[in-house]
Amino acid sequence: MRSSLARRIELLTVSSFPAAPGSSPITAAAPLSLCARAPQVPADRLVAEMVPPPRFDSVRFDTYVPDPNQPSQSGAVTVLSAFAAGLGGAHLAEGSGPGGKRRWFTRKPQPPAGPRGVYLDGGYGVGKTHLLASLWHATPAAPEKKAFGTFVELTNLVGALGFQQTVETLGGHRLLCIDEFELDDPGDTVLVSSLLSRLVDKGVALAATSNTLPGKLGEGRFAAADFLREIQGLSARFRPLRIDGEDYRHRGLPEAPAPYSDEQVTKAAYATEGASLDDFPGLLGHLASVHPSRYGALTDGVRAVCLTDVTAVPDQSTALRLVVLADRLYDREVPVLASGLPFDRLFSEEMLNGGYRKKYFRAISRLTALARDAKGLVAQ
Structure with missing residues (x-):
C-alpha cells in the first residue's frame, strides 16, 4: 500500500x-x-570520525559566551583551559622510556592517583558540548591522538572492534572526550566502567558531559543499586564540574x-x-x-x-x-x-x-x- x-x-x-x-x-x-x-x-570509519562534529569544528574557549548571571560558566572555561594545558606532556606507552625505547629494568608505572578527568554536569543547552569540543581543540596533541564521540558512539565502537581492540586503539590517545554520557542499562555500565579503567591505566585523560552527576548515573533507568560498585568506580575517574544556566538555544530567541x-x-x-x-x-x-x-x-x-x-x-x-x-x-x-x-x-x-x-x-x-x-x- x-x-x-x-x-x-x-x-x-x-x-x-x-x-x-x-x-x-x-x-x-x-x-x-x-x-x-x-x-x-566500516569500523575504520567509526574510529576516523571520532572528532568534534561539523557544528563544533570551529568552536574554541574564546568563542564560548558565558551567561554573566551564571559564574559557573566562565569558571568552567578557566578550569578546562588549565586541564588542556596540563595535557601537554609526552604520553609514553607503558614500560617505555624517552624516545619510545623499551625500559627493561623499571617498575611498571602505577595508574594516576585520584580523578583522571573532568565531568561537565548541567542542563541541556548550557554549552557543555561547546566546552567539550573546545577542550579537544585546545589539547596539544595530534588529531589522531585525541578522540571525541558520544556515549552511544563509544559503545558502538566497542561493538564494532571488540573490547580489547578498542582498548588498544584508544589506549595510545592523550584524551578521550565523551559527550552525552548516560548509562541506560547494566551491560553498558559494566562495559564502560571496564573500558575507562583500562584507558586510564594507560594514561588516557577523560572528559565527559552529561545531565546527570557521575554518582547518580543510571538512576531511574535500571536497578542502579545492584551496580553501585561499577558506578562508583566511574565516578572516581572524574572531577565533577557543575555548569548552571538556561538553554542558550532559547535565550532571547x-x-x-x-x-x-x-x-x-x-x-x-x-x-x-x-x-x-x-x-x-x-x-x-x-x-x-x-x-x-x-x-x-x-x-x-x-x-x-x-x-x-x-x-x-x-x-x-x-x-x-x-x-x-x-x-x-x-x-x-x-x-x-x-x-x-x-x-x-x-x-x-x-x-x-x-x-x-x-x-x-x-x-x-x-x-x-x-x-x-x-x-x-x-x-x-
Whole structure:
C-alpha cells in the first residue's frame, strides 16, 4: 500500500512549485528519502570520525559566551583551559622510556592517583558540548591522538572492534572526550566502567558531559543499586564540574515556528537541492532497521530533512532511536521542516517524567533549533 505521502505527491505538480528563498531552481529530480537508505559503516570509519562534529569544528574557549548571571560558566572555561594545558606532556606507552625505547629494568608505572578527568554536569543547552569540543581543540596533541564521540558512539565502537581492540586503539590517545554520557542499562555500565579503567591505566585523560552527576548515573533507568560498585568506580575517574544556566538555544530567541502543512513541506523538499522527504511514521519504522551507529551515515549528503505527518512517538524504544537521530542532525546542522504535531508534543507526559526525560528534553530543544533553521525553506 502506498503511503499517504506518495499519494499527496501525485496530486502536486512539480513544475508548479515555487523555489524557496535561497534554494536552487526546481528540477524534476525527486527529493532524497532517508527510508530508502541502509548505510553500512566500516569500523575504520567509526574510529576516523571520532572528532568534534561539523557544528563544533570551529568552536574554541574564546568563542564560548558565558551567561554573566551564571559564574559557573566562565569558571568552567578557566578550569578546562588549565586541564588542556596540563595535557601537554609526552604520553609514553607503558614500560617505555624517552624516545619510545623499551625500559627493561623499571617498575611498571602505577595508574594516576585520584580523578583522571573532568565531568561537565548541567542542563541541556548550557554549552557543555561547546566546552567539550573546545577542550579537544585546545589539547596539544595530534588529531589522531585525541578522540571525541558520544556515549552511544563509544559503545558502538566497542561493538564494532571488540573490547580489547578498542582498548588498544584508544589506549595510545592523550584524551578521550565523551559527550552525552548516560548509562541506560547494566551491560553498558559494566562495559564502560571496564573500558575507562583500562584507558586510564594507560594514561588516557577523560572528559565527559552529561545531565546527570557521575554518582547518580543510571538512576531511574535500571536497578542502579545492584551496580553501585561499577558506578562508583566511574565516578572516581572524574572531577565533577557543575555548569548552571538556561538553554542558550532559547535565550532571547523567538518561539519555534509552528508546523507547516503537508503541501508546504512537500513543495519545500522539491524546491531544495539535497533535501530528503519522508513521512514521520515511516521514518520511525525505518530507524528500527538501522543500527544507531549508522544514523550519521544515514544523513550523509542531506542538506535538509522534510517530514510530513509528525505524530507522537508511540513507545520508549522508538523514542530513544529518535533522540539519536536528532543528535546526529543537530551535530551536522541539518535543518528540519515538518508538518503535523509540534516537536514539544513528540513525547508523552509519562516519557517526560521518566528516567530518560533529560534525553527527551534535549531532543526537543535540538529539533526546535533545527526547525528555526528550516524556516527559510518555505516560500513566504
